[in-house]
Amino acid sequence: MKALEARVGVRLLARTTRSVAPTEAGERLLATISPRFEEIEQALAVLGELRDKPAGTIRITAGEHAARAVLQPGLARLLPAYPEIRVEVIVDYGLVDIVAEGFDAGVRLGEQVAKDMIALRIGPDMRMAVVGSPAYFDNRPMPRTPQDLTEHNCINMRMPTYGGLYVWEFEKDGRELRVRVDGQLVFNTLRQRLDSARQGLGLAYLPEDVATPCIRSAELVRVLEDWCAPFSGYHLYYPSRRHSSPAFSLMVETLRYKGA
Template identity: 45%
Template sequence: MKREDIADLMAFAIIAEERSFTRAAVRLGLSGSALSHAIRLLEERLGTKLLNRTTRSVAPTAAGQRLLARLAPALGEIAEGIEALAEERGNPSGVVRINTHGSAALLHVVPRLRALREAHPGIVIDLAVNDGLVDIVADGFDAGIRYGEQLARDMVAVRIGREVRTAVVAAPEYLADRPAIRSPSDLLQHDCLSWHLRTQGEQLRWQFLQDGQKLSVKVRPVFMANDFSILMAAALSGSGLAYLLKEQVIEHLNSGQLIEVLPDYSVPHEACYLYYPDRRQMRPAMRAVIDILKDADP
């Protein structure tokens, strides 16, 4: 096999992973036209079409899927070998793909990006936001980030955030002309902005501590979403009460844009964890990312 064949096969695998010539070209540091030309020549050499191309998407053909299945182990070993050499020089590199809960990304990953970049400029984190549980191995991710109670089984878990508390919040404009909220049962008289658990097909029940016991309340939602930033924006607009992590809204509480109700009933929320498959040999880039995120946990 010629050297250019290996390079073109790796390019093909990245295009199939990204489902986009544009994104693949960025990862490879090539122009889109150069990448397209390389794949066309590869297909000519192999005598078969590997990718179906439309104006909106790129996907492997049946032949391309069969080739990918054969290539994946070998290309993975090549990538790990290159990264291992880089680590020996003190420079782990490569793309680390992480599937994460949206709020976890904002609270625990984004604040550490600068530190990661300064320590390991050759590492790129590729985040995919998904608030349900996914099979990170089947979907090609290196790791996942979820809150404690959502951890997948048979995974190694590393805590990257401390335990936080929940908060029911609303804008002053909403609370001004609404019934007083003195206990969780009073929420049933209010407009609530609720988290929709897409994977379970139902809304999230709001949890509280009352007389030392956990209390679960199924509120009356006037709006549902599965993105905390949307729920927070809705609360800021005066549309109702939102049930969020206090860390998510602390700046708005300090500024007075939001007011917390029922603070004495607030329940602890489990810490955030990064989890990954139990493998004997971990990619150097993955280890570096874990170390940076773990160091952020006080």
Template identity: 45%
Template sequence: MQRDLLDGVVAFTTVARRRSFTTAAADLGVTPAAVSHAVKQLEARLGVALFARTTREVGLTEAGRRYLQGAQPAVEAMQAATASARSLGEGPAGTVRVTTSRLALRMVLAPVITDFCRAYPDVRLEIVVDDAQISIIEEGFDVGVRMGEMIAPDMVAVRVSHPFQFCVVGSPALLARHGRPGHPRDLKGYPCLNVLQTTRLNNYRWEFEEDGREFEVAVDSPISVNDFDFLLKGALDGLGLTYQPEPLAMPHVLTGRLERVLDPYLAGPTAWHLYYPSRLGASAALRALVEFMRGRLRAPGRA
């Protein structure tokens, strides 16, 4: 394969992933003009336009989408071979772009990031917090952190937390004033603190299970916010019941500041996962992050 053709394919797939010539150039360590020249040469050889360019964005043409489907696996294989060869002489290095929800940052990444950065000083993490469900390929991320049931089936998913449930908790004072709900239907009219789903701008419907049947309950909430720590503080202050991941709620349950209710109706467990498009195209830096997180999960006493 000619060198200029190979460079053009790499430039094309990088621009297609990043949706930007400038960002692609930064990834490849060359100038935007060099990337543009390589892509134009590739388009000239193919006799078709691969990108529809405007002043604001770069999008693939139909020919570009078809070419990407065939070219991307070949480029990933080449990159994997290069990374494998280099790894024999040097440790993981480079940038890993991570998309994570606010809750995943709190529960999964924040507890381990310092140790990871010390273990791999040549790896740079770019972490973007976004509760929306996004395409990591289209948005240019290397890896995401979400709950397992939210991950597309064509992704490689690696569990990085022990299974946990969401539970309903409230302060003893609140339960003394309003009584203990005996069934999720008793939540209607009961003071609750709810999660605001920012992608839909509506309140989260609490999930329960009874006799093997899953169901949801809409609760009344004087405050809705997309931050579980804020909701937890409201519950500790006696403002209402809140629907919380067990790992966040249990320390306060064990001290008696919060009490659990409706445990017989809790929905089944979930778990956090790292996910990414392909094992073949994973960089040494990404593999280091995945293995580090898996190692932490296997360590005694880790939740």
């Protein structure tokens, strides 16, 4: 207060050994700034409410299938009830460093999540399906084992993280096989692989839920089903040191897999 008095050149407080009281100048200053203190208190109260109110932007990285099959249904349940929450989903097949890239969380298969991350299951077990069109099989025998795929025109997927082609994985009776297939087409999107298989351009290795509608409609024929065992589904992962905001916590609970 003495510094303020020195700055304005006016005594604001009358001081005695027993009391301190505002001078006339002090009273005038107090009357002027009191409403400002009330405004500051109100603003701080609003900020306190926001602290516990679900709001803000959440950035997530996910593969194409995870974004469509798991994130989209969950966000459709969450966002209409919380208009102040915003979610940005970046579709990327690479194993992104979510901390370095500024993401709040990522979605990947359980086996792909780094050990230093918190992983939350958000989807059921998955299966893959090897499919081709009836026209494709008109002049070709159906593969009976995964090794037979080396004699077929297979539609590949390029993996950005390692720069190579995705290796098709199979399991039967505890025996695991990884087959490097070859073919005329390579894509980095799910839809292109599905459409190319429907057009008879080769065999595709797709998530079962994506292929099932076309199998039921007889657009695609499934092969090697007994070699496509279930595996751990999608998990939401994020750093263990992440400060959990109300919006993030709410999204986590919305996405949490509750079982069939």
